[in-house]
Amino acid sequence: MSSDRYIVSAPGKVILFGEHAVVYGKTAIAGSLDGLRTYAFFEKRIDGYVELNLPDLGLQRAFLWPASALPYNLVNNVDIKEPQNLNFNDVLLHKIKSIALEGQDNQQINNFQQIAAFTFLYLYTCLEYNSQTSCGMTIYVRSNIPVGAGLGSSASYSVCLATGLLLAFGHILSPYESNEQGIKKSSELINLWAYQAEKVIHGTPSGVDNSVATYGGAIMFVNGVIQNMMGTRSLRFLLTNTKVPRNTKILIENVRTRIENVKGFPKITNLILDAIHDISESFKEILGSEIMDDQELYTKTEGLIDMCHHLLNSLGVGHPSLDKVREIAAQCDLHTKLTGAGGGGCALTLIRNDVSKEQIEIVKTALTASPHCFECYETSIGGHGVGVLDASSDKSLQEFSECEKNQLAGIIGWMYFA
């Protein structure tokens, strides 16, 4: 495998149960989204420029920065193995933000593009510091994860950047060149750096999204502790993006008001959060049961999905568009809940194992043909985490940039860290 080129990929995530309640120490369960992933191509160059292409964020032309302009002088004594000890350096972030937008040739840069640039430059600066090779790099990022829809697109991006840069700067080896123990250590380091990137993006992220994007599968999150869920059965879902934009911070604040303000009915709200907690715990038991047959697994999961959706509605984080998805899917006897912050965003519809391809098509058509123009993705929960693709061909950049993003997963040869 060439050490000058890397193609990496990491999945999006979806919250199955426990959204909002997780903020108050309740159990939440999240899983990786099979088929909804970010892909990133990294190729070293020799002209001293760093080029970042973000076509799926609508960036017309690539960001292009001279590598020499990066503020390595503001990065002191980075221990690559222990990024969790890095203090966030306002001066560094401030400098990076000014560099990111400098000389962008008056290109209109929207908020998502700006954040993507800051995050990239932050990781690049930290990870190239101490590195022997500083001749620049071309990065090309593709993603079929809807942005701002609560599906962990930023964490998936962060994991891809951390992986590609750690590989390119020689801090980790690819799974092709590594044993099981080495792969495990590498994935831990990827996750730690991705978490640093998530902090640039979100301030105080929970760590759920980057963990799922790194390790794949399904995880349980309780009081800040992330546990992989063993014995997970794979479940198929239809993921529907209502495309209704929402503000996660405001939604979380509104729930907090209900709990902390005496006028907001704290007692009632706490009982609702307890009920949501018990839904997550019940789902964990269901998934962990080795004797439960499929019929019971699906019927119980459907019951939990319905209850959880209505309880989230009772916290005020619902939206008519989400109820519309439920209504349409219910016409085919499928059960749906909102996922993530609510107030728009995405809905998750369980597809039982006895649902035929034709039935799924009927639901998808009904959803996409509705006046709301919902977008639908068939997915399953619990796929691979971050992976690397052999990129030794000289044509790989061209192939990567021209390939339909949904076809990248189909290319044979991916090796996974998890």
Add this chain to the structure above:
Amino acid sequence: MSSDRYIVSAPGKVILFGEHAVVYGKTAIAGSLDGLRTYAFFEKRIDGYVELNLPDLGLQRAFLWPASALPYNLVNNVDIKEPQNLNFNDVLLHKIKSIALEGQDNQQINNFQQIAAFTFLYLYTCLEYNSQTSCGMTIYVRSNIPVGAGLGSSASYSVCLATGLLLAFGHILSPYESNEQGIKKSSELINLWAYQAEKVIHGTPSGVDNSVATYGGAIMFVNGVIQNMMGTRSLRFLLTNTKVPRNTKILIENVRTRIENVKGFPKITNLILDAIHDISESFKEILGSEIMDDQELYTKTEGLIDMCHHLLNSLGVGHPSLDKVREIAAQCDLHTKLTGAGGGGCALTLIRNDVSKEQIEIVKTALTASPHCFECYETSIGGHGVGVLDASSDKSLQEFSECEKNQLAGIIGWMYFA
């Protein structure tokens, strides 16, 4: 006031908060429905026939029974003042059922009409027993309360029958002829006999419906104990009948399965019931608060309405038609919950005091013009209980039967027991 004719009237009821949870000892709050009432005309006759007219139950011709056919011999030692000591006599009920349908000239009698006839004959037989006057009676019942929609139409009917028959057979005096103490005793007796009638109809009724139909106002129901709610502020509502029929027994059974069957998530369900209980208790506090301004009263009540609706949905007693009513009312920023058993039936939309007549008309038009053909009633909670109208005019039966039922409330001269 003539002692040969009586016109009586009693209101329907609506559950504001606590439906379903009340079955498990949680607090429920119900109120009388202003403007949705049953009216009944009673006139003694001398030909020995008992005639029951139920035009609003779709009965084409009156029931007509010879008074001499009634099974007085099966009624033993009725203490009119203590009907609660009456044991239900299967032989009596069986006999009444056979008499009720005898000789009805092959008229098709539906289930509602049959039950109305049984209940009437049961009360008539019990209350005429010991009476000096047995020459027959004409009864004409009108009602604008939708039947089978959870609005207490049967209790309202039972209270009217009990009141009219107690008056006609001289067991109580009308409020025109009575002092405060006498009126209070009369209303207690009416309520007790109406409860007996409700037992004929429902088996084991809670007693909420007949209490509200007798006393009006709003009541709180906790563990079988009914308390009048003092300091009640009157609240305006739009009551929407989805006209979706539902089976209350099955809905209640479904909730029971969730609690009693280990597969039904009893822990989660109990938390939801606790939350519904706290909603009722919070509403009680709000109504009882003397310092809360209208703005806060309405905002808080709207919050409780939303939470309660979603929690009832999470118990599985919702229905798409009820959510449709919510959706339409929400377009005018009004808040709605299902009321009663759910699964169809009625929805209750709070009308804040700052909502104009025009705005209400817009919502009503949107609801009635929707493809679901909902029926809407403007009402307020907490009106009068059972009342009597001076019926001394010889033309009163004709006037009563020909009067538009919605105009009966407007006739001046009603005197109320409560």
